[in-house]
Amino acid sequence: MSEQTITTEEAATEHETGGISIGRVGLYATLVGLVGFYLIPIESGLVTSIKTPTALQETFPFLPPAGSGITVEKWQIAFDYLAPGMVNSMLFTIPSTILCALLGSMAAYGLTLVDWRGQIAVLALFIAGIFVPYQAVIVPLFQFWSQYMQLGTRLSFLWGLPLLEPHYATILELIITHTAYGIPIVTLLFRSQYKTMSEEMIEAARLDGASVWRVYRRIVLPLSIPMFAVVFIFQFTQIWNEFLFSLTIIGSTNDPAASATLILSGLGQSLEGTDYPLRMAGAFITALPTLLVYVLFADKFAEGVQT
Amino acid sequence: MTDGGTTEERSTLRRWLDSDIVQSSPFWLPPFLLMGFFVYAAIGWNLLLSLTEYSGFGDPDYSNLGLHNYRAMLDDPGMWAATRNTFVLLVGFTVVCLIVGLLLALLLDREIRFSRSFRTIYLLPFALSFIVTAQFWRWMYNVNNGIVNQFIGLFGIGPYNWLGSPKLVLGSVIFALVWQFSGYTMIIYLAALRSIPNDQYEAARVDGASTVRMYWRVIVPQLRPAMVSATVTLVLFALKAFDFLYATFDGYRPRRGADILATKMVRESFGRSEWAYGSSIALMLFVLSLGVIAPYLYNQYKRGNL
Numbered sequence: 124m125s126e127q128t129i130t131t132e133e134a135a136t137e138h139e140t141g142g143i144s145i146g147r148v149g150l151y152a153t154l155v156g157l158v159g160f161y162l163i164p165i166e167s168g169l170v171t172s173i174k175t176p177t178a179l180q181e182t183f184p185f186l187p188p189a190g191s192g193i194t195v196e197k198w199q200i201a202f203d204y205l206a207p208g209m210v211n212s213m214l215f216t217i218p219s220t221i222l223c224a225l226l227g228s229m230a231a232y233g234l235t236l237v238d239w240r241g242q243i244a245v246l247a248l249f250i251a252g253i254f255v256p257y258q259a260v261i262v263p264l265f266q267f268w269s270q271y272m273q274l275g276t277r278l279s280f281l282w283g284l285p286l287l288e289p290h291y292a293t294i295l296e297l298i299i300t301h302t303a304y305g306i307p308i309v310t311l312l313f314r315s316q317y318k319t320m321s322e323e324m325i326e327a328a329r330l331d332g333a334s335v336w337r338v339y340r341r342i343v344l345p346l347s348i349p350m351f352a353v354v355f356i357f358q359f360t361q362i363w364n365e366f367l368f369s370l371t372i373i374g375s376t377n378d379p380a381a382s383a384t385l386i387l388s389g390l391g392q393s394l395e396g397t398d399y400p401l402r403m404a405g406a407f408i409t410a411l412p413t414l415l416v417y418v419l420f421a422d423k424f425a426e427g428v429q430t
Numbered sequence: 431m432t433d434g435g436t437t438e439e440r441s442t443l444r445r446w447l448d449s450d451i452v453q454s455s456p457f458w459l460p461p462f463l464l465m466g467f468f469v470y471a472a473i474g475w476n477l478l479l480s481l482t483e484y485s486g487f488g489d490p491d492y493s494n495l496g497l498h499n500y501r502a503m504l505d506d507p508g509m510w511a512a513t514r515n516t517f518v519l520l521v522g523f524t525v526v527c528l529i530v531g532l533l534l535a536l537l538l539d540r541e542i543r544f545s546r547s548f549r550t551i552y553l554l555p556f557a558l559s560f561i562v563t564a565q566f567w568r569w570m571y572n573v574n575n576g577i578v579n580q581f582i583g584l585f586g587i588g589p590y591n592w593l594g595s596p597k598l599v600l601g602s603v604i605f606a607l608v609w610q611f612s613g614y615t616m617i618i619y620l621a622a623l624r625s626i627p628n629d630q631y632e633a634a635r636v637d638g639a640s641t642v643r644m645y646w647r648v649i650v651p652q653l654r655p656a657m658v659s660a661t662v663t664l665v666l667f668a669l670k671a672f673d674f675l676y677a678t679f680d681g682y683r684p685r686r687g688a689d690i691l692a693t694k695m696v697r698e699s700f701g702r703s704e705w706a707y708g709s710s711i712a713l714m715l716f717v718l719s720l721g722v723i724a725p726y727l728y729n730q731y732k733r734g735n736l
Contacts, residue, residue: 154537158551164566164609165554167577171569184569184577226461233457239450245462246736247727252469254662254723256670258695259716260472262479262709265700267472270489303468306461335453364559366673371700384561388677397680399569406565410558417557421550424557428614429621 172403201405208383215294219301220358227309232339235317252307257367265371268296293380301362309354316350356420357427360413383409480709499710516690520668522604527664531615539623553613564677567606596687615660622656662726691715
């Protein structure tokens, strides 16, 4: 240990010997402190959500309430408000996630593994689509759905059928919208993988007379399964969390098609001020699906973010 | 002669049908048309709307087009305030995120035990909806019971009305957004750090460079591409940040001092039904984004990264 002196510079190199030094301890202390910084807003929300009004006034915001100060009432109220929104969010998030993944994988294949002129120009339009601010399209989008398409009226023959309800027209609008705006990023994710695929293997298959379709079905799709997992997790989170389309296409928090994020944005508003425990309970219920997905598949999510 | 002509034509047709562009089009064309309609046609439509006088209910009148909305922008004091706030948010948020993310990545890149757990926790806020995180931060910034005021109260400072005071509100929003996004910049930097070959670290050490100098001279310069792509994402996010402000202030109008172009655009169109004016602000946002996207994509194309 003698040459491992106090300077932090050397402390950094000493991990190979497995020793403990002041620098190393400081490093871990910093990392743990940062854990506190990133978790405190969430932790404080969690303990606040189970506090009675008195406990809310009397306990520190980051400490859990004591026995009589605990109540799950706010969770029940929040759940009653949010349950239809959770169903609606699922109804549009899952189909658009799947559609995005399929269409994105096809586009990436057509633009990466099949060589043709003009590919890059089309690709550039796809990639630029990732960065377009939704504000730049939101007024025409609203016009398109509410004035020109009016799916609710056009599909009115459907609503008499069992299991179908008129507000599914809005859900369908959201599915199509989210799919269209999700395609660019998903295409980029798949392309990042397809670029690294062995060209010889695909060339060989083409020379053997396999059609473009066959190569996709037999070679590319099976190899893309890990990327499909990344895309599902990333897009599910993105679409579930989205708000601007919900706000403008659905319109009102009282609409039967209102999504979870839309209902949460207006939860517990009253003249007496904000009901914080109710808001916090609602925030956790809304975040629950994405939290679950994130905790279970954090690595896949990080992979999606990286690209 | 005629026969020869037709066979030749047929073979051109065949060759055309066999060409890769035709063969590949069933794959990329349907997604392209769907995306192209919703993205590019909508942008064109938005441009057209911004030249009309469309407001209130009913249909837009496309027969009388002009630049009056853009002239009205110049006389709108709210527009200047929103532009100024947008740039403060954009610069403050991007710079702080880049620095915090870099520090996090450098800390985690030193063969830390449980480094994956740390990484997962730092990235967690990024997986949450802005509507959710806005609820947490409203509580954090609460004047009487919020943790922020209780914390600075330990040092005998405050309490401040973080979200109510026009001087503090933008800074408070930036702080909360940095909390949510710094994990993202960290991930981008970490991916870049991992792609730097190990022998570069070794070589710098053999040369006797101190850790700080090694990072500053050898490692950080190689993170430039990662920094550029993170900057593009952050700047574009700052331009369109709307959800968080809407949820923090319970509606279309943020507290004075926190109105940005993105919130003003949505408020003018969906709050006040000034559709044409809203579209003209939207077009400005699009042009600003294009100013970031176009050089970035061109640069990526030049380097063969597309």
